[in-house]
Amino acid sequence: MTELALDKRTLPDRSTVVGWLQNYGVYLGLAVLLLFNVFFTDHFVSGENFRTQAVQVSPVLIVALGMALAIGTEGIDLSVGAVMALATSITSLYLGYGPWLALVAALVGGAVIGLAGGSLIAFVGVQPIVATLALMVGGRGIALVLLPQLKDVRDPAMATLGSGSVAGVPYLALIAATLALIVGFVVRRTTFGRRLLAIGDSRPAAQLAGLPVHRVLITVYVCSGVLAAVAGFLATARLQASDPSSLGNLMELSAITAVVVGGTPLTGGRVRIGGTVAGAVLIQLLTATLIKHDLPSSWTQIAQAVVIVLAVYAARERGKR
Amino acid sequence: MPSTKEHPAAAGRTAPAPGDPARRGDRVAALAQRHGALAALVVLAAVASLSFDSFATGDNLGNIAISSSFLATVALGMTFVIVSGGIDLSVGSVFVLGGVLAAWGSQYGTVVALLLPLVVCAAIGLVNGLLVARTGLAPFIVTLASMLAARGLMLAITDEGADTFLVNPDSVFASLGQGKLLGIGTPVWITAVLFVGGAVLLRSTRFGQRVYAVGGNEQAAALMGAPVARTKVSVYTLSGLLAGLAGALNAAYLASGVTILGYGMELDAIAAVVIGGTLLTGGLGYVSGSLVGVLLLKVIQNVINQIGSLDSAYQQVVSGAFLVLVVVAQTWLARRRRVG
Numbered sequence: 001m002t003e004l005a006l007d008k009r010t011l012p013d014r015s016t017v018v019g020w021l022q023n024y025g026v027y028l029g030l031a032v033l034l035l036f037n038v039f040f041t042d043h044f045v046s047g048e049n050f051r052t053q054a055v056q057v058s059p060v061l062i063v064a065l066g067m068a069l070a071i072g073t074e075g076i077d078l079s080v081g082a083v084m085a086l087a088t089s090i091t092s093l094y095l096g097y098g099p100w101l102a103l104v105a106a107l108v109g110g111a112v113i114g115l116a117g118g119s120l121i122a123f124v125g126v127q128p129i130v131a132t133l134a135l136m137v138g139g140r141g142i143a144l145v146l147l148p149q150l151k152d153v154r155d156p157a158m159a160t161l162g163s164g165s166v167a168g169v170p171y172l173a174l175i176a177a178t179l180a181l182i183v184g185f186v187v188r189r190t191t192f193g194r195r196l197l198a199i200g201d202s203r204p205a206a207q208l209a210g211l212p213v214h215r216v217l218i219t220v221y222v223c224s225g226v227l228a229a230v231a232g233f234l235a236t237a238r239l240q241a242s243d244p245s246s247l248g249n250l251m252e253l254s255a256i257t258a259v260v261v262g263g264t265p266l267t268g269g270r271v272r273i274g275g276t277v278a279g280a281v282l283i284q285l286l287t288a289t290l291i292k293h294d295l296p297s298s299w300t301q302i303a304q305a306v307v308i309v310l311a312v313y314a315a316r317e318r319g320k321r
Numbered sequence: 322m323p324s325t326k327e328h329p330a331a332a333g334r335t336a337p338a339p340g341d342p343a344r345r346g347d348r349v350a351a352l353a354q355r356h357g358a359l360a361a362l363v364v365l366a367a368v369a370s371l372s373f374d375s376f377a378t379g380d381n382l383g384n385i386a387i388s389s390s391f392l393a394t395v396a397l398g399m400t401f402v403i404v405s406g407g408i409d410l411s412v413g414s415v416f417v418l419g420g421v422l423a424a425w426g427s428q429y430g431t432v433v434a435l436l437l438p439l440v441v442c443a444a445i446g447l448v449n450g451l452l453v454a455r456t457g458l459a460p461f462i463v464t465l466a467s468m469l470a471a472r473g474l475m476l477a478i479t480d481e482g483a484d485t486f487l488v489n490p491d492s493v494f495a496s497l498g499q500g501k502l503l504g505i506g507t508p509v510w511i512t513a514v515l516f517v518g519g520a521v522l523l524r525s526t527r528f529g530q531r532v533y534a535v536g537g538n539e540q541a542a543a544l545m546g547a548p549v550a551r552t553k554v555s556v557y558t559l560s561g562l563l564a565g566l567a568g569a570l571n572a573a574y575l576a577s578g579v580t581i582l583g584y585g586m587e588l589d590a591i592a593a594v595v596i597g598g599t600l601l602t603g604g605l606g607y608v609s610g611s612l613v614g615v616l617l618l619k620v621i622q623n624v625i626n627q628i629g630s631l632d633s634a635y636q637q638v639v640s641g642a643f644l645v646l647v648v649v650a651q652t653w654l655a656r657r658r659r660v661g
Contacts, residue, residue: 076461116645126648129408129461130601134648137588138641144634253465266459298476305470309452312462 025314026262026278033285041292047168054173055238057284059084059231061176061277063251064258065183066224068276071259072187073200073220074268075128079117080228080255082139083110084248087232089147092242099157106233107226113139114225118218132221136252143244150243153236162237172234179227184273193271196220200268257283257304261311283307350654357650358596358613365620373627383506385619387574390512391416393615394567396590397519398446398560400611403594404523405556406536406603407453407460412564413586414471415442417579419568421475423494424486424578431494434573438565445471446561450554464557468587479580486578498573508570515563520608532556536603592640593618596647617643 037044063080070077087106094102113135120131164171187193195216199206207213228248236242260266261282262275283304290300370377395412402409419438427434445467452463479485488495500507523529531552534542543549572578595601596617597610618640625636 120645120649124649124652126652127601130595130648131645133588133591134641134644136641137592137644138638141634141637141639141641145638148634253469256462256465260462266462296477296481298473298481301469301473301476305466305468305473308462308466308469309458312458313456 026275026282026311030278030282030285033282033289037285037289037292041289044292051165051168051170051173053281053284053288055170056288057280058170058172058176059235059238060251060254060258060284061280062179062231062234063228064255064262064276064280065179065273066227067252067255068259068262068264068271068273069183069187069196069220070128070224071200071256071264071266072196072268072271073217074203074266075121075200075217075220076132076256076266077114077117077221077224077228078129078132078252079113079135079139080224080231081248081251082136082143083113083225083228084232084235084251085140085143085244086110086113086146087229088236088242088247089143089244091233091236092147092151092153095153095155095158099155099161103233106229110225110227110229110232111222112225114222115218117225118221121221122214122217140244147242147244149245150241152241154240158237159240161234162240172238175230175234179230180273180277183227187271187273192216192219197269197271200270202269254280254283257308257311261307263311266312279311353650353654355598355607355610358598358610358617358647362613362617362620365617365624369620369624369627373624375627376623379504381623383504385616385623386509387506389615389619390506390508391567391571391574392586392589392593392619393512393612394515394570395564395586396593396611396615397515397608398556398563399587399590399594400519400597400599400606400608401523401532401556402460402560403591403599403601404536404603404606405532405553406539407553407556408464408591408601409446409449409557409560409564410461410464410587411445411449411467411471412560412590413588414468414475415445415561415564416568416571416586417581418442418445418471418475418478419565420572420575421479421486421568421578421580422565423569423572424488425478427486427488427492427494427572431492431497434488434492434494435497435569438569439562442565442568443558443562446558446564447554449561450557453557454550454553460557475580479578485580488573488576488578490576495573495576498570498575506574508574511570516608516612523606523608528552528555533604536605538604589618589640592644595644595651598651600651 043049063084067077067080086109090106090109091102094105117128117132117135120126120134121128124131161171166174187196195206195211198209198211199213199216203213228251231251232248235247239247258280259276260279262277262279263272264270264276286303286307287300290303291297366376375381395416399409399412419442422438422441423434426437449460449464449467452458453460488498490499497507497511502510523532531542531547534545534547535549535552539549542552591601593614594606594611595614597607597612597614599606599610621639621643622636625639
């Protein structure tokens with residue numbers, strides 16, 4: 001860990017094949033998987049299938065965007081699954097007042113959890129993994145207190161949002177893509193983005209340089225909470241139901257996987273949003289491929305485990321370079 | 322994940338001279354950190370026995386003890402891992418896998434029912450340890466992957482969770498889970514023995530010293546000649562082994578390998594260890610504290626069940642809030658001790 005911390009600022013050597021692979025391996029993997037499916041999977045190349053995949057990947061991707069920010073600061077956010085559950089509970093409770101109010105209320109719920117996590121991390125100095133773990137346990141509890149059991153959502157606007165599309169592209173995928181562009185812009189082009197990466201590089205150095213470390217950290221976790229809440233709201237619209245006991249279960253793992261597979265190092269200081277998008281799609285496509293070839297879901301989990309370890313192993317080599 | 326590790330115990334050694342008020346504060350902080358959970362447990366138990374007639378009955382306490390024993394066994398292994406500066410997220414899945422393997426193996430006799438889960442689960446721990454120690458991958462990620470892999474393996478064995486293997490209730494294996502000795506369930510006795518052994522192992526053996534040293538400051542431990550990699554491999558193997566054993570005992574107790582229990586158990590185990598005064602940054606921790614942490618979580622759960630009108634969801638809220646409180650207090654105490 002310490003050796004990584006010393007060298008992690010070094011960018012990978014782009015001139016070698018290995019360096020290239022480590023940087024763009026996720027895109028290569030995605031291309032290989034796509035080609036495999038085009039040739040060997042029946043009914044793969046169809047608008048309907050692409051739409052299904054895009055809709056399924058959207059919530060994971062949105063959560064992964066927030067996770068990428070947290071990981072960029074050398075943190076982690078385990079509370080995202082619980083925030084999705086909280087968002088779906090709040091959505092159900094407030095839907096009677098109209099979908100917009102329900103959305104706002106859900107976002108506020110996510111922001112509050114993010115604020116709590118960010119404050120614990122920034123002001124109290126609790127490790128991110130512990131702070132967000134406590135919120136993960138408590139957050140799902142709150143979601144279940146608010147809405148003890150599954151509830152159907154009957155709202156025409158929500159139905160349109162969940163299953164509608166414009167020019168063949170599902171709303172969910174459009175929203176996810178837009179959010180990815182925004183987060184990518186924020187990371188690359190704004191002061192906030194630069195500060196976030198500086199904190200991930202070295203928090204003491206950022207502090208010495210006079211950066212508003214606390215404010216940036218809190219903003220990052222609030223962003224992660226709000227994005228997870230958006231994902232929870234959209235998932236509610238897609239499923240036409242609120243199920244706080246199962247929605248978002250293990251979502252933190254999928255999101256971390258997408259971020260890590262996409263080439264963002266867990267040691268902070270670098271965030272790759274394009275890679276995160278590709279990582280999320282890769283995991284989704286891997287799952288879909290295994291299912292379409294009649295491999296049981298147990299294999300999906302084992303395959304996912306192998307992909308995680310390989311991706312992090314590659315990232316480690318990159319970090320050491 | 323801080324890259325430089327602060328070691329509160331080490332800072333305590335350079336504290337001011339005896340009699341200095343700063344040092345007394347230091348000692349109070351140390352006491353609070355070590356025994357805060359025990360005090361909370363005593364108070365909670367006292368309040369619960371005064372408030373509910375049904376709390377301090379033999380049956381109820383027996384139930385708390387039994388349901389604590391499985392989590393406690395898992396938390397014991399987790400304590401070693403966390404003291405060494407790591408974390409093991411795979412224990413929940415390994416627990417379930419151990420239970421399923423034990424229930425399946427019980428048809429071939431008690432030896433198979435016990436050995437199969439122990440060997441397989443220790444092997445998963447071994448792989449975790451090797452990956453962590455030899456490749457330098459973050460423990461968090463390695464054990465996250467093995468959590469998925471162990472669950473995948475469990476699903477593969479049980480035909481995607483459709484098969485439930487039953488334990489013959491008359492078998493010797495079942496009596497390991499359901500038997501009683503002096504009115505106390507066998508799993509409780511087994512757990513008690515494991516904890517005594519674990520405490521001795523961590524406090525009084527060279528291996529235990531190495532676990533503390535590796536968690537306190539890995540570089541320093543390596544410079545002093547401690548076998549860092551071997552120590553890490555050992556703690557993860559131990560954690561896998563204990564999680565598998567807990568799963569097997571649970572299967573014997575329930576007379577079946579239940580495929581849906583145990584998820585999220587890693588979080589309960591981590592919570593118990595942290596509540597018990599073990600620092601997540603490694604290098605400082607107590608086996609006894611983890612036991613107190615488990616009991617505290619289970620008593621909270623029991624009390625919430627006793628208040629019949631409260632939904633079990635509140636248990637998660639209370640556990641989460643409690644965890645936040647403990648972690649904030651611990652961070653504050655650790656910082657205070659550094660300053661002192």
